[in-house]
Amino acid sequence: AMREVEVLHDNLLSMFEDDKKLLPKDIIVMAPDIETYAPFIHAVFNAQPDETLRIPYSIADKSIKKESRIIETFLFVLDLKESRLCVSSIMALLESPAIKGKFDLTDSDIEMVEFWIRETNIRWGYDGLAKKKLGIPGFDENTWKAGIERLLLGYAMPGRGEKMFSGILPYDHIEGRNVKTLGQFLEFLDCVFKWKNQLEKTRTLRNWGVAFIEILEQFFMPDEDTEREIHFLRKIFKDLENKERISGFNDKVELEVIRCYMEKIFKQEVTSAGFISRGVTFCAMLPMRSIPFKIICLIGMNNDSFPREFRPLGFDLIARKPKTGDRSKRNDDKYLFLEACISAREKLYISYVGQSIQDNTKIEPSVIISELIDYIEKGFTLQDNFIRDNLITQHKLQAFSPEYFREDSKLYSYSRENFLAGKSFLEDSDKTNFFTKRLSTPTDEFRNLEIETLCAFFSHPVKFLLQRRLGIYLNESTDLLDEKENFSINGLEKYKIEQDLLKNRLSGLELDDMLPVQRATGTLPHGNIG
Numbered sequence: 001a002m003r004e005v006e007v008l009h010d011n012l013l014s015m016f017e018d019d020k021k022l023l024p025k026d027i028i029v030m031a032p033d034i035e036t037y038a039p040f041i042h043a044v045f046n047a048q049p050d051e052t053l054r055i056p057y058s059i060a061d062k063s064i065k066k067e068s069r070i071i072e073t074f075l076f077v078l079d080l081k082e083s084r085l086c087v088s089s090i091m092a093l094l095e096s097p098a099i100k101g102k103f104d105l106t107d108s109d110i111e112m113v114e115f116w117i118r119e120t121n122i123r124w125g126y127d128g129l130a131k132k133k134l135g136i137p138g139f140d141e142n143t144w145k146a147g148i149e150r151l152l153l154g155y156a157m158p159g160r161g162e163k164m165f166s167g168i169l170p171y172d173h174i175e176g177r178n179v180k181t182l183g184q185f186l187e188f189l190d191c192v193f194k195w196k197n198q199l200e201k202t203r204t205l206r207n208w209g210v211a212f213i214e215i216l217e218q219f220f221m222p223d224e225d226t227e228r229e230i231h232f233l234r235k236i237f238k239d240l241e242n243k244e245r246i247s248g249f250n251d252k253v254e255l256e257v258i259r260c261y262m263e264k265i266f267k268q269e270v271t272s273a274g275f276i277s278r279g280v281t282f283c284a285m286l287p288m289r290s291i292p293f294k295i296i297c298l299i300g301m302n303n304d305s306f307p308r309e310f311r312p313l314g315f316d317l318i319a320r321k322p323k324t325g326d327r328s329k330r331n332d333d334k335y336l337f338l339e340a341c342i343s344a345r346e347k348l349y350i351s352y353v354g355q356s357i358q359d360n361t362k363i364e365p366s367v368i369i370s371e372l373i374d375y376i377e378k379g380f381t382l383q384d385n386f387i388r389d390n391l392i393t394q395h396k397l398q399a400f401s402p403e404y405f406r407e408d409s410k411l412y413s414y415s416r417e418n419f420l421a422g423k424s425f426l427e428d429s430d431k432t433n434f435f436t437k438r439l440s441t442p443t444d445e446f447r448n449l450e451i452e453t454l455c456a457f458f459s460h461p462v463k464f465l466l467q468r469r470l471g472i473y474l475n476e477s478t479d480l481l482d483e484k485e486n487f488s489i490n491g492l493e494k495y496k497i498e499q500d501l502l503k504n505r506l507s508g509l510e511l512d513d514m515l516p517v518q519r520a521t522g523t524l525p526h527g528n529i530g
Contacts, residue, residue, distance in 0.1 A: 001036065001353070002043070002044070003395065003397065003399065004040075004299055004300070004353060005037065005044045006044050007395050008029065008044075008297060008299060008349075009044050009055065012055055012280065013414045015027075016055075022294065024055055024057070024278075024279040025278070025279065025281075026293060026294040026295060027281070027294065027296075027297065028280070028283065028291075029283075029297040029298075029299060030283055030284065030296070030298050030340060031282070031283075031285065031298070031299045031300040032284070032301070032305045032306045032308055032333075033284070033300060033305060034059065034061050034062060034282060034284040035062055036300070037299065037300060038059055038062055038282075041057070041059060041282055042059075045057050049416075050416065053414055055279065055280055056279030057279040057280040057282060058278055058281055058282065059283070060281065060282070060283040061283045061286065063267050064229075064232070064266055069097070069098070070220065070229040070233065071229065071233065073093070073098060073099060073219075074215070074219075075259070076092075076093055076096070077093065077215055077219060078199065078259055080196040081199040081200055083196065084125060085124055085130075085192070086123070086124040086483045087123060087482075087483060088481050090189075090192060091113070091114060091117075091481060093192070094110060094185075095110060098221055098226055099219050099220065099221075101221040102219060102220055102221035103184045103185070103187060103188045104184055105181070105185070105188075109181045109185075112178065112181055113185050116147075116173075116182075117481060118482075119173070120147040120150050121142055121147070121485075121523060122143070122146070122147035123142040123482065123485045124142070124143070124485075125142075125144065126143060126144050126145055127140055127143050127145035127146075128140040128143065130143070131143070144193075148186065148189070149168045150520075151174055152186075153165060153168050153170040154170040154171035155175075155179060157170055164517060167520065168520065169517055169520035191218050191219060195218075200255075202252035203252055203253070204251070204252055205241065205244040205249070205253070205258070206241040206244045208237075208240055208255075208258045209237040209238060209239075209240035212233070213237050213238075216233060216234065216237075236262065240258075285298075285333070285337075286336075291343065292345055293344065293345065294346045294347070295344065295345075295346060295347045295348075295349065296340055296343060296347075296348055296349070297349040297350075297351070298337075298340060298349070298350045298351070300351075301350055301351065301366045301369050302352050302363070302366060303363065303365060305366070306333060306337075306368065307329070307330045307333035307334060307367075307368065308329065308333055310329035310330065333368075334368060337368050350369060352365040352369065355394075357397070373388060373391060393410070393411070395411065399413065399418045400418040400419075400421035400422045400425065402422045402425060402426055404418065404422065405422055405423075439469065456468075486523065489523075489525070493523060496523075497523065
């Protein structure tokens with residue numbers, strides 16, 4: 001889909017170059033599923049470094065759920081009910097712009113919080129009791145409660161890695177402006193823990209509406225960008241009270257019932273903002289869109305996308321026993337396609353994914369496109385009789401293919417970045433050898449190899465060479481927070497623990513005093529193994 005939109009962008013630039021009177025508002029681009037293409041459209045049309053290649057555009061017909069980050073984040077909050085409170089999911093929630101603004105946290109503050117989480121070895125679960133409810137041993141290590149207690153005690157007293165208070169090892173690096181960040185983060189966690197428990201209760205429709213409004217007030221910060229979305233959510237939540245009153249249904253229901261109802265509303269609520277508003281219009285293929293445009297482009301006309309598949313409900317008797325005159329979604333899509341064709345005043349542009357990105361095998365277009373090509377071949381003739389070759393242009397998988405920049409090629413591109421990439425692809429670059437001379441003869445341990453050593457070599461030869469022959473160990477990325485507690489100790493962790501124990505022993509501490517301290521850090525496996 002990304003390459004399809006890139007090719008569309010180049011074709012639009014070519015049309016503007018050929019027709020100086022053509023304006024962006026004279027072009028409409030339609031797709032069977034515009035929401036699938038929306039991120040690719042933004043990526044291609046917004047990523048042009050050259051202002052002369054920027055084409056103004058707007059996208060219509062996206063569901064408000066996909067359009068709104070507030071709604072997506074609100075549903076994320078509702079997921080807390082079934083959540084194990086893994087550190088990655090909690091931090092993903094905190095990084096949402098609306099929530100981050102509500103608790104007055106900056107990007108640097110969040111980086112600091114992630115550092116604290118790694119240092120205190122928080123993994124998942126509120127406390128040991130929460131783990132017991134899941135049917136697993138109720139150890140407090142690596143839980144939020146254990147980590148928070150270390151952070152708070154570290155603010156109150158120094159531990160220096162050896163002094164404990166009531167079984168808690170203070171974390172020593174909470175001071176100065178970090179205290180404010182810690183307070184704001186703990187305020188956020190209080191809201192998370194509170195609503196995880198609250199969402200497990202059953203409520204009437206009216207009380208669910210009240211609870212959801214309270215979630216909005218505690219988690220979200222209204223501003224110019226989000227005020228309209230928050231107002232929309234408030235309207236839906238207040239409408240729950242009206243539905244309870246009108247229906248007379250005042251029984252208590254689970255959260256899942258209300259969530260299912262709201263997701264249905266969010267999916268059905270489609271915003272038409274952006275339709276014929278400015279620039280090139282991107283929209284879905286919908287009825288009554290037969291407005292004449294100079295150029296109409298149809299993208300995503302794939303065999304599995306159009307005509308769109310209709311899956312009737314299990315209790316739909318009309319779909320089970322259709323009769324003449326019944327409405328057919330497949331025929332509706334055929335009519336939409338015909339409507340789009342006759343609405344194009346000057347040009348009709350159609351594209352589809354014709355090759356597999358995995359194995360480069362050919363993929364047939366929508367059956368409607370095949371029917372159109374067959375119809376044209378039967379109704380028209382050319383001197384060379386290659387009508388299909390004149391109608392269809394096959395593009396390269398890579399946008400930087402040199403074929404786009406040859407004078408004798410019918411393929412073209414306006415991207416300078418792709419031109420430079422294609423140029424460098426053809427040029428012979430001077431390569432510097434990693435080794436300037438032969439390696440020394442390996443030691444005797446390489447004469448007789450175990451099967452594990454051979455497997456390690458063939459699974460990653462470069463890694464094997466660097467580590468086993470050259471003794472080079474690259475630092476592994478620690479960008480992702482670890483969600484699993486330690487079930488074993490690797491070599492590096494074992495070395496660090498032994499160094500800490502040796503250092504404390506030399507300072508006069510007894511082994512019986514050091515082991516509880518080491519366990520309190522959260523680095524040891526739980527139970528007897530640790």
